[in-house]
Amino acid sequence: xxxxxxxxxxxxxxxxxxxxxxxxxxxxxxxxxxxxxxxxxxxxxxxxxxxxxxxxxxxxxxxxxxxxxxxxxxxxxxxxxxxxxxxxxxxxxxxxxxxxxxxxxxxxxxxxxxxxxxxxxxxxxxxxxxxxxxxxxxxxxxxxxxxxxxxxxxxxxxxxxxxxxxxxxxxxxxxxxxxxxxxxxxxxxxxxxxxxxxxxxxxxxxxxxxxxxxxxxxxxxxxxxxxxxxxxxxxxxxxxxxxxxxxxxxxxxxxxxxxxxxxxxxxxxxxxxxxxxxxxxxxxxxxxxxxxxxxxxxxxxxxxxxxxxxxxxxxxxxxxxxxxxxxxxxxxxxxxxxxxxxxxxxxxxxxxxxxxxxxxxxxxxxxxxxxxxxxxxxxxxxxxxxxxxxxxxxxxxxxxxxxxxxxxxxxxxxxxxxxxxxxxxxxxxxxxxxxxxxxxxxxxxxxxxxxxxxxx
Amino acid sequence: xxxxxxxxxxxxxxxxxxxxxxxxxxxxxxxxxxxxxxxxxxxxxxxxxxxxxxxxxxxxxxxxxxxxxxxxxxxxxxxxxxxxxxxxxxxxxxxxxxxxxxxxxxxxxxxxxxxxxxxxxxxxxxxxxxxxxxxxxxxxxxxxxxxxxxxxxxxxxxxxxxxxxxxxxxxxxxxxxxxxxxxxxxxxxxxxxxxxxxxxxxxxxxxxxxxxxxxxxxxxxxxxxxxxxxxxxxxxxxxxxxxxxxxxxx
Ligand SMILES: Nc1ncnc2c1ncn2[C@@H]1O[C@H](COP(=O)(O)OP(=O)(O)OP(=O)(O)O)[C@@H](O)[C@H]1O
Ligand SMILES: [Mg+2]
Numbered sequence: 001x002x003x004x005x006x007x008x009x010x011x012x013x014x015x016x017x018x019x020x021x022x023x024x025x026x027x028x029x030x031x032x033x034x035x036x037x038x039x040x041x042x043x044x045x046x047x048x049x050x051x052x053x054x055x056x057x058x059x060x061x062x063x064x065x066x067x068x069x070x071x072x073x074x075x076x077x078x079x080x081x082x083x084x085x086x087x088x089x090x091x092x093x094x095x096x097x098x099x100x101x102x103x104x105x106x107x108x109x110x111x112x113x114x115x116x117x118x119x120x121x122x123x124x125x126x127x128x129x130x131x132x133x134x135x136x137x138x139x140x141x142x143x144x145x146x147x148x149x150x151x152x153x154x155x156x157x158x159x160x161x162x163x164x165x166x167x168x169x170x171x172x173x174x175x176x177x178x179x180x181x182x183x184x185x186x187x188x189x190x191x192x193x194x195x196x197x198x199x200x201x202x203x204x205x206x207x208x209x210x211x212x213x214x215x216x217x218x219x220x221x222x223x224x225x226x227x228x229x230x231x232x233x234x235x236x237x238x239x240x241x242x243x244x245x246x247x248x249x250x251x252x253x254x255x256x257x258x259x260x261x262x263x264x265x266x267x268x269x270x271x272x273x274x275x276x277x278x279x280x281x282x283x284x285x286x287x288x289x290x291x292x293x294x295x296x297x298x299x300x301x302x303x304x305x306x307x308x309x310x311x312x313x314x315x316x317x318x319x320x321x322x323x324x325x326x327x328x329x330x331x332x333x334x335x336x337x338x339x340x341x342x343x344x345x346x347x348x349x350x351x352x353x354x355x356x357x358x359x360x361x362x363x364x365x366x367x368x369x370x371x372x373x374x375x376x377x378x379x380x381x382x383x384x385x386x387x388x389x390x391x392x393x394x395x396x397x398x399x400x401x402x403x404x405x406x407x408x409x410x411x412x413x414x415x416x417x418x419x420x421x422x423x424x425x426x427x428x429x430x431x432x433x434x435x436x437x438x439x440x441x442x443x444x445x446x447x448x449x450x451x452x453x454x455x456x
Numbered sequence: 457x458x459x460x461x462x463x464x465x466x467x468x469x470x471x472x473x474x475x476x477x478x479x480x481x482x483x484x485x486x487x488x489x490x491x492x493x494x495x496x497x498x499x500x501x502x503x504x505x506x507x508x509x510x511x512x513x514x515x516x517x518x519x520x521x522x523x524x525x526x527x528x529x530x531x532x533x534x535x536x537x538x539x540x541x542x543x544x545x546x547x548x549x550x551x552x553x554x555x556x557x558x559x560x561x562x563x564x565x566x567x568x569x570x571x572x573x574x575x576x577x578x579x580x581x582x583x584x585x586x587x588x589x590x591x592x593x594x595x596x597x598x599x600x601x602x603x604x605x606x607x608x609x610x611x612x613x614x615x616x617x618x619x620x621x622x623x624x625x626x627x628x629x630x631x632x633x634x635x636x637x638x639x640x641x642x643x644x645x646x647x648x649x650x651x652x653x654x655x656x657x658x659x660x661x662x663x664x665x666x667x668x669x670x671x672x673x674x675x676x677x678x679x680x681x682x683x684x685x686x687x688x689x690x691x692x693x694x695x696x697x698x699x700x701x702x703x704x705x706x
Contacts, residue, residue, distance in 0.1 A: 392544045399504050400558040401532035414548025
């Protein structure tokens with residue numbers, strides 16, 4: 001049996017839904033989130049749900065995910081349990097300021113502000129938009145352009161909540177901030193999450209995002225995060241994706257950084273049915289550096305697509321992109337890495353590398369570098385490899401008495417090591433190594449304390 | 457201990473070994489010499505279980521067992537150790553993890569308890585001294601950035617940790633300076649016992665001053681064309697291989 005999915009129908013179905021929900025969305029939301037809704041929705045309709053013909057989505061088919069029926073969670077969920085009780089991320093020695101979001105909503109009983117330096121805000125975006133309307137309005141939607149991506153448009157049209165982090169001038173937050181995104185609904189659910197991070201001049205913060213599903217319902221998660229990094233500021237942004245194989249997730253992260261700033265992102269995808277990670281970094285100040293890393297493990301019929309854009313708008317900057325994939329069984333992966341060096345951005349070093357390990361004949365990897373260089377004094381390199389396990393290395397390990405299966409694990413871990421060592425929070429790095437080890441052994445790699453031991 | 461009969465091996469349809477016969481008894485040291493490309497490393501790799509070779513004929517028995525039926529890891533755990541001519545670099549696999557896993561897999565096979573971290577470090581310290589291995593090297597990934605000589609030393613270091621019954625040293629002397637050569641030879645000799653045997657593949661008689669062979673064989677075009685005592689090594693050193701080649705012209 002085959003079901004013909006018509007893209008226009010799906011888009012229209014969402015249009016109908018939007019009209020029904022518009023009043024509800026508007027009534028509960030702060031003004032500044034309502035303002036862009038209508039235009040955002042028009043932008044979504046104009047672009048439609050991407051098809052393989054859409055240049056930026058040609059390796060990822062979102063239509064089957066959109067074709068399912070979902071409940072939309074437009075209102076803050078009423079819950080009769082404490083998320084913190086059914087889910088504790090049990091990372092030994094990982095001392096963090098921890099907050100939980102449930103289905104895209106900031107959980108009210110989080111109380112992270114206690115240990116944070118004065119002036120820092122970490123909380124609900126909806127709440128922040130009411131409390132600090134000028135601050136939020138100044139940045140909300142400033143990077144995530146609704147005309148450029150239909151999913152960003154849809155997110156902006158439906159956005160109700162997410163987290164907001166504000167780090168004032170010259171404030172350093174030593175302990176990492178950990179945001180746990182839980183998906184747990186009674187039925188199949190469409191989830192929208194909208195986040196905003198503002199790091200003022202000289203601010204320093206490390207963020208750890210953990211994406212989890214807590215039951216086996218189908219989820220379609222569409223989140224957008226805007227991160228503004230002012231001069232001399234530094235932001236580390238680690239994402240660990242660990243959702244089940246029936247979930248689909250589109251995460252769009254937009255970063256703009258100013259003079260003398262640093263950003264490091266590291267996206268580690270351990271599990272998920274379909275994951276699309278959009279990442280755009282605009283380096284808009286001199287002497288700045290962006291390091292963008294990703295490590296993905298895939299098996300069964302999973303699909304992960306990393307789509308990155310680095311825009312060099314100012315001279316004397318450096319960017320590094322390193323993405324690696326291990327693909328097993330019938331999984332598929334994609335990497336598109338754009339480097340755009342604008343005309344006046346001289347003395348730029350921009351590096352990009354994508355290495356892939358295919359463990360079966362059926363696994364598929366598509367990789368595409370895109371370089372647009374308008375300046376003339378630029379050092380730019382890119383490279384992609386798709387290969388198998390190094391047989392010489394495998395034999396060396398086996399010749400020392402190490403079981404073939406174990407030897408393969410060691411080599412896969414070694415492959416990932418180049419990316420994982422870039423995680424600068426040591427306990428987190430150890431934990432990730434542990435999760436990878438379990439992931440590669442075929443054990444479920446979720447945190448031990450998860451009360452839902454779902455077999456997915 | 458090891459009995460090779462009429463071993464014929466080819467790779468990609470090309471015959472490399474054609475009819476090797478070799479008997480090695482416990483406690484013996486056999487040197488294998490021969491011109492470049494004659495098949496010495498091929499023989500060593502086949503003994504260790506490298507899979508890309510096709511065994512077209514013959515048999516190998518090791519401690520009474522059909523060696524060709526064993527996986528490389530089982531051969532290793534049953535006491536075969538190959539010191540590689542070209543040890544491979546494996547970035548991302550830390551030396552310590554690798555060594556500890558290897559040692560404990562050997563122990564598990566023998567029904568022994570795995571070493572604790574402390575016990576393992578102690579063992580490692582002891583063996584490092586034996587081959588004068590630089591501590592900094594064991595903090596790296598396997599062979600990563602090691603110099604040619606350091607790689608060879610590392611092979612003997614692993615051998616000292618794993619205590620094999622049959623060690624096969626494929627040109628372990630090449631690339632070693634004179635002091636390192638003595639140290640490595642010392643490491644090899646420390647392991648010698650009436651039960652253990654060694655196959656030394658080398659181009660130079662010099663190594664055989666330190667690791668004294670009971671038998672010397674010349675491998676040429678995939679066959680052992682001459683076998684004698686250690687005096688053969690001196691003769692080869694002096695005269696080269698031309699006379700051997702002449703003797704074996706069809
Ligand atoms: N994978 C391979 N594919 C094709 N030919 C091979 C392969 N491995 C070995 N050979 C060939 O087999 C022959 C024997 O090689 P081998 O490495 O055993 O020689 P060797 O005696 O160890 O030489 P050397 O003294 O230079 O180390 C050579 O001609 C070599 O080119
Ligand atoms: Mg050789």
